[in-house]
Amino acid sequence: MEKISLTASATDAGLRLDSFLADKAGSLSRSRAKSLIKEGAVMINGVPTDDPRKAVVEGSTYTLALPEPIPAVPQPEDIPLEILFEDEHLIIINKASGMAVHPAPGSWDGTLVNALLFHCEGQLPGIGGVERPGIVHRLDKLTTGVMVAAKTEAAHVGLSALFATHDIERSYLAVTRGAPRPLSGTIDEPIARATGDRKKMAVVRNPDGTHGREAITHYKALETFGLRDKGTGLPAAALVKCTLETGRTHQIRVHMSHVGASLIGDPVYGRSKGVTAWGSGEDFDTARDAARRFERQALHAAVLGFVHPITGEDLHFEAPLPQDMTDLIAALRLLPKDDHD
Known part of the structure; x- marks a missing residue:
């Protein structure tokens, strides 16, 4: 894991943290910087932060831990799923313990995303321009139970709005x-x-x-x-x-x-x-x-x-x-x- 340490100058003071990191950390986009901050990958003077809007302070040291890159395209895998409901827009499953939702270090395969790519082959017209299932919430790897994923861009946007306004039971x-x-x-x-x-x-x-x-x-x-x-x-x-x-x-x-x-x-x-x-x-x-x-x-x-x-x-x-x-x-x-x- 690569770590980047940056000390804020007087001209940096007052900038949003995500903008500061995007400007100072090479090819990092602001949206990627924002995601990393929310994931807890940034520390200010040794203290973690998850607020991308936090104002930069002159003289403070900002440390960014860049995670190992994830393979660009998760591969479909024939993994059994317990499906509770499915139509052309959504799929609801009962997730088993031990299945991670997204590929990540330590769980590059065998995830729910891998399983859905196989199960929904030919049914994913594209979310954000990529043929992938739309995950709007997640369960921990060892937690079991009901999860929903979107199969279309419109369903993904609609589900995201429901979760954002807490209109979900x-x-x-x-x-x-x-x-x-x-x-x-x-x-x-x-x-x-x-x-x-x-x-x-x-x-x-x-x-x-x-x-x-x-x-x-x-x-x-x-x-x-x-x-x-x-x-x-x-x-x-x-x-x-x-x-x-x-x-x-x-x-x-x-x-x-x-x-x-x-x-x-x-x-x-x-x-x-x-x-x-x-x-x-x-x-x-x-x-x-x-x-x-x-x-x-x-x-x-x-x-x-x-x-x-x-x-x-x-x-x-x-x-x-x-x-x-x-x-x-x-x-x-x-x-x-x-x-x-």
Whole structure:
């Protein structure tokens, strides 16, 4: 990965950050600079930023990490897809765990884009002048559930507008270590790149009044499992429904961790791979072992609803819980819920 460090002069002061980088970093366009900033590839005096409009300050050092180039054209691959709906404009799938959405370092092939290029061969008239599916939202590689992609330019523009105005119904199911307190509510906490780790997000409210991008998650614990400690009455785990009002990177994972109920199996935001539950015996061992062995964040995109951007039809899709989460919940249900069980 190539890194470029630039120190702003007096004549640079006041410029938008994306304009400054485009002007100083050789062949970089402003739109590409803007994308890199939003991806967390830029640091100001060692602190990450994701604001391309930020004003440049004289004497500050701006470091740009240029990622390795992605192959120009992803190749079609015959990868099975669970298709929930398809017409000439859209395709809705139930994404499996382990499938990345876009080709990227470490996942150049086997992605949803590769699969859609094969499945939709001859059906993609072009989005932005390129024969490709229009991805307007994404799920993490290890997250399962409902996703939509556009097959035409008009559908892509329409879907993008719906997501931009939050006119999309999106509900997720998560299994958490402990339970959020209270058991239902709204988390309204801004999210930005974590300081010192551009791959990680965090709730960011700085003492100087600056903060991350608005992020709002409505949640409700549908079921709780066991007790964390004898006599406390606090659950050891919970099945939580999360409804997104905004769609920030890792939003549910960050928000649940922020309120002390990180997702079981989360390799980035989870404080523990398992659950802490009071008790002993075979049922306790089964439940705790199931949580410890869970190999991904326990998160599933269960519901996606929106108005078809071309036909105006009301669309609503639900994807059942995958088997690994079903098995995890069944094991957690073995935990007694009070001291007298």
